[in-house]
Amino acid sequence: MLNIVSLLIGFVALLIAMVGILPIPLLPLVNWIALPIAILGAAIGAVSSSNAGRNLNLLVILISGGRLFLTWGLI
Template sequence: MLNIVSILIGLFALLFAMVGIIPFPLVPLLNWIAFPIALVGAVIGMLSSSNTGRNLNFVILAISGFRLFLTGGLI
């Protein structure tokens, strides 16, 4: 059950992360929203016996974290 919750949280964070990749003004700030959501999903995924939700959230963390790293955390 926790794996399903983690996957749903990951899909919700993925929406923010994919829109946040677009380089229009202020849109990449959505990565600041996607990162903590994916972090919560990864923690819930760690409590599960399956790895799918945890891995999905780790990928989203990598995507949004890399985007924030490239821009210095700003835009």
């Protein structure tokens, strides 16, 4: 059950992170919203018995965190 919750949180965070990757000015700040959501999903996924939800959230953390790292968290 926790894996399904983690997967749902991961898909929501992935949709938000994909919007943040677009090269529209100030839109990448949306990654600041996706990152804590993905961290919450990864924490829930770590408690579950399966790894799929945790892995999805770790992927979203890499995407949004990498985008923030490359732009110094600004744009």
